[in-house]
Amino acid sequence: MKKDYITIPLKEIRRRKLRSWLTLIGIIIGIAAVVSLITLGSGLKNAIEGQFAALGNDKLFVSPKGNTFSPGLSIDAVSINDDDLKVVERVQGVRRATGFATTTGEVEFNDISRYFFVWGQSTDPEDRELIGESQNYKIGVGRVMEKGDENKVVLGWEHSQDTLFEKAVELGDNIVVQGKKLTVIGFLEKIGSPPDDRSVSIAIDTYEDLFETKGELGLLIVQTEPGEDIDVVADRVQKDLRKARGLAEGKEDFNVETPRQLGAAFTTILDILQVVLLGIAGISLLVGGINVMNTMYTSVLERTKQIGVMKALGARNRHILTLFVVESGLYGLGGGIIGAIIGIGFAKTVELLMQTFVGPAFLSISIDTSLVLGTLTFSFVVGCLSGIAPARQASKMSPVDALRYE
Amino acid sequence: MTTKMLIQLKDVWKTYTMGENKLDVLKGINLDVREGDFIAILGPSGSGKSTLMNQVGALDTPTKGKIILAGRDIATLSESDLAKLRGQKIGFVFQQFNLIPTLTALENVTLPAIFQNMSEEQRIKRATKLLTMVGLGDRLHHKPTELSGGQQQRVAVARSLINNPGIILADEPTGNLDSISGKQVFAMLEKLHAEDKKTIVLITHDIHLAKTAPTIVYLKDGIIEKIEKNGKHHRP
Numbered sequence: 122m123k124k125d126y127i128t129i130p131l132k133e134i135r136r137r138k139l140r141s142w143l144t145l146i147g148i149i150i151g152i153a154a155v156v157s158l159i160t161l162g163s164g165l166k167n168a169i170e171g172q173f174a175a176l177g178n179d180k181l182f183v184s185p186k187g188n189t190f191s192p193g194l195s196i197d198a199v200s201i202n203d204d205d206l207k208v209v210e211r212v213q214g215v216r217r218a219t220g221f222a223t224t225t226g227e228v229e230f231n232d233i234s235r236y237f238f239v240w241g242q243s244t245d246p247e248d249r250e251l252i253g254e255s256q257n258y259k260i261g262v263g264r265v266m267e268k269g270d271e272n273k274v275v276l277g278w279e280h281s282q283d284t285l286f287e288k289a290v291e292l293g294d295n296i297v298v299q300g301k302k303l304t305v306i307g308f309l310e311k312i313g314s315p316p317d318d319r320s321v322s323i324a325i326d327t328y329e330d331l332f333e334t335k336g337e338l339g340l341l342i343v344q345t346e347p348g349e350d351i352d353v354v355a356d357r358v359q360k361d362l363r364k365a366r367g368l369a370e371g372k373e374d375f376n377v378e379t380p381r382q383l384g385a386a387f388t389t390i391l392d393i394l395q396v397v398l399l400g401i402a403g404i405s406l407l408v409g410g411i412n413v414m415n416t417m418y419t420s421v422l423e424r425t426k427q428i429g430v431m432k433a434l435g436a437r438n439r440h441i442l443t444l445f446v447v448e449s450g451l452y453g454l455g456g457g458i459i460g461a462i463i464g465i466g467f468a469k470t471v472e473l474l475m476q477t478f479v480g481p482a483f484l485s486i487s488i489d490t491s492l493v494l495g496t497l498t499f500s501f502v503v504g505c506l507s508g509i510a511p512a513r514q515a516s517k518m519s520p521v522d523a524l525r526y527e
Numbered sequence: 528m529t530t531k532m533l534i535q536l537k538d539v540w541k542t543y544t545m546g547e548n549k550l551d552v553l554k555g556i557n558l559d560v561r562e563g564d565f566i567a568i569l570g571p572s573g574s575g576k577s578t579l580m581n582q583v584g585a586l587d588t589p590t591k592g593k594i595i596l597a598g599r600d601i602a603t604l605s606e607s608d609l610a611k612l613r614g615q616k617i618g619f620v621f622q623q624f625n626l627i628p629t630l631t632a633l634e635n636v637t638l639p640a641i642f643q644n645m646s647e648e649q650r651i652k653r654a655t656k657l658l659t660m661v662g663l664g665d666r667l668h669h670k671p672t673e674l675s676g677g678q679q680q681r682v683a684v685a686r687s688l689i690n691n692p693g694i695i696l697a698d699e700p701t702g703n704l705d706s707i708s709g710k711q712v713f714a715m716l717e718k719l720h721a722e723d724k725k726t727i728v729l730i731t732h733d734i735h736l737a738k739t740a741p742t743i744v745y746l747k748d749g750i751i752e753k754i755e756k757n758g759k760h761h762r763p
Contacts, residue, residue: 125641132629430625433586434639435614435690437607521587524621 126440130448133420134455141452144416147409148456149463152500154402156464156492161471162395164486166388171485172257173384179216180255181355182383183209183341183362186374201375203336208365212357214349219248220338222328228321229297231286237277239298239321241328244268255342256317263292263307271327274303277320278311285319298323299331313479351379406500410507413452417445417511428515429523438516445512446505453504457497465493532595533616533694533726534560534583539592541578541749552578554749555592560728562693565720567729567737570746577698579746580730584696585613614642618687620716622699624679626671626686632658633667636686643690650689657685661715677708684715694726695719701736713739 134141185200201220209218226239242252244266253259266275280290290296294305298321312318329335345354359377368374378386421428428441468486475484541553552575560566560583570576581587585596594601597616601609618639626635636654637645645653658667661681663674671679680700687695697716701709713736719725729740737743745752 123641125647129627129630136629426625427627430619430621430627431638431642432610433584433613433619434686435610435642437610437642439607440642519587521581524581524586524625 126443126447127451130444130451133424133448134451137420140416141455144413144452145456145459147412148406148453148500148503149409149460151402151406151409152457152460152496153464153467154405154460155399156461156496157467157471158395158398158402159492160465160468160486160488161484162391162398163489164468164472164484166391167485167487168483169387169391170384173380173387175257176255176380178351178380179345179347179349180251180380181343181345181351181358182255182376182378182380183343183358184339184376184378186376201338201341203338205362205365205375206338206341208362209341209343209358212354212361214346214354214357216344216346217247217251218341218343219243219245219251220341221252222325222332222334222337223339224332226299226321226332230290230294231288233286235285237319237321238316239323239328239332241325241332242266242322244270244324251342251344257312258317259310260307261310263305265307266322266324270306271324272301272303273306273324274298275307275309275322276305277309277318279315279318280305280321281308301327301331303327313483355379406503409456410453410503413449413504413507414511416452417449417508418514420448421445421511421515424515425518425523425526428518429520429526432518432520433524441518442512442516445515446508449508449512450501450505453507454497454501456504457500460500461493461496531562532559533562533564533597534558534585535593535595536582536589537593537595539582539589539594541575541582541587542590552749553582553589556582556749556751558583558744558751560694560726562726563720563724564742565717565727565729565740566742566744567731567740568744568746569731569734569737571732574746575749576730576732576746578749580696580698580728583728584617584619585609611643614639615690616692616694618690618692618695620680620683620687620695620697620700622702624671624676624683624703626679626682628671631668631670632663632674632682632685635671635682636689638689639686640689645690654685654689657688658682661685675708676704677711680704680708680712681715684712684719688719688725692725694728696728696730698730699732700729701733702731 183201183205206218206220209215221243222241223238225236228235228237228239243249245268249265260275261278262281263275266273274296276290279285283289290305292305292307295302296305297303303323309317309320323331343354343358345351355377359373362375362377363370363373366374431441465488472484472486536556536558539553539556540551543550543552556579568576568579578587582589582594585594585601588594588602596612599612604612627638630638633651633654636657637650640650640653655664655667658664661684663678663681663685666674666678671682674682680703695716700712700716704712716727716729717739720727727740729737731737741756743755745755
């Protein structure tokens with residue numbers, strides 16, 4: 122197409138500055154929403170996949186059914202216990218297995234009492250390492266729990282701030298958990314999610330005393346032998362555990378999951394959420410398109426005489442049609458460019474805020490060139506489509522009637 | 528007469544229907560426009576001048592009768608072919624100038640050439656030459672709002688010539704101009720007729736202006752009253 126069919130409409134758009142801006146707003150909002158949602162969504166997905174990838178491909182998780190990897194929420198009647206752990210430890214291809222228990226407990230410090238997740242963990246160094254890896258826990262200040270640390274506690278990062286008890290907890294301080302006085306020996310590194318950053322970790326024996334449980338575990342963490350296929354080991358764990366618990370195939374009351382499956386569960390939820398949000402963004406884009414159509418109808422009406430003149434000067438219907446469709450498409454493209462810039466800017470701002478206030482691992486955004494190009498093409502097409510009806514009206518005018526129009 | 532026939536109107540009727548009323552605006556017009564003619568169509572307002580111009584300019588089709596443009600009956604042409612033919616054969620000059628406000632003088636002059644697919648280089652060269660000819664060589668990049676009425680009409684004259692048409696159809700070209708600018712524009716049309724052998728059809732209600740044309744067609748109530756040639760009277 123000759124460039125005249127772009128420059129002429131462009132001049133027309135630039136002449137009506139205010140109206141053009143108003144027309145663009147709808148498209149800008151729609152595209153900005155689409156771009157920022159997709160960018161943020163995939164950023165979140167990247168972060169989640171990154172987290173699960175960090176777990177390594179040699180770990181399995183066994184949890185009671187109806188409770189997918191959400192420790193502390195296990196109100197289910199079913200539970201996993203020490204016996205199950207022993208079964209799993211014996212499965213061929215399993216190098217090591219451990220478990221931990223978790224529930225909500227009362228924590229008292231500085232005369233303030235609050236409720237947080239309390240974790241009961243093995244004090245065995247290898248078990249602790251396995252848990253630390255699988256939960257992404259690292260000691261920030263102080264030391265880890267050792268054998269014989271029944272009266273000690275390791276706290277999440279936020280306890281070292283003054284936000285929870287109006288006063289920061291320090292190493293060596295005593296805090297009261299479920300009525301028992303424990304000495305703080307370490308703080309975890311900042312993780313970025315409040316439940317983790319407010320956690321309270323104690324030895325499993327202390328946990329069982331305080332919460333009056335025996336052998337109950339919320340989650341088993343299983344490490345496979347090097348070189349073993351994780352999916353094969355997962356099948357074996359499933360089979361052996363089913364047998365030990367006396368259940369029929371397909372009637373399992375527990376889940377055996379690999380990091381990949383866990384990640385997939387999260388990303389599926391995220392995908393659904395994203396589709397819903399994109400649907401809403403799509404509506405705003407539709408409204409934007411209707412807005413462009415409205416402007417184009419007005420524009421055609423106002424320029425009726427001009428259309429008549431062009432026709433008298435030899436413009437054919439398709440010339441007029443092209444001029445108006447391109448004008449409309451340029452509204453779409455212009456709105457798309459500005460919207461994409463705003464959308465990316467917004468996503469980047471959210472990323473910065475998240476990294477500053479929540480944690481570095483929470484969101485990692487990358488700008489997808491094909492997404493940007495796709496969005497711009499889409500917005501141009503939306504613009505063109507919105508302009509087709511008005512442009513057809515313009516092109517079909519009889520030259521005489523159009524010329525006579527004042 | 529051996530000169531080539533450019534436009535021929537044969538018993539052209541134009542009837543407008545408004546509700547139940549039918550209004551005959553043109554009633555059996557016969558008019559030949561030949562190469563090299565300079566015809567002034569003179570008539571008071573309401574005489575059907577503009578309607579006649581639309582017919583002569585192939586902007587409209589008659590209710591009854593035939594219009595032959597460049598040897599072809601326009602009724603047989605598609606809208607698209609008619610537009611193309613119009614762009615090639617006829618240059619329009621309007622009373623209201625009708626320049627595109629967003630385009631510069633140069634761009635306005637090149638516009639009809641875009642529709643005829645003339646190359647950019649060629650049309651800019653030609654438009655510059657034409658604008659220089661009408662005395663606006665130093666106003667190429669001015670928008671219509673930056674030009675006086677007389678200058679705008681000169682741009683319109685240059686525009687009418689860009690595709691090198693045989694006929695210039697000027698509808699009250701001096702009607703919106705002061706007398707000096709009006710004379711300039713009219714002199715330009717006379718020059719185009721005399722030197723470039725363009726065929727001119729001038730539509731006007733100004734008898735003094737019409738008198739300067741070699742042929743005067745008197746139009747009244749949709750019929751041609753008389754045709755005056757070089758002072759001699761011809762009954763239609």
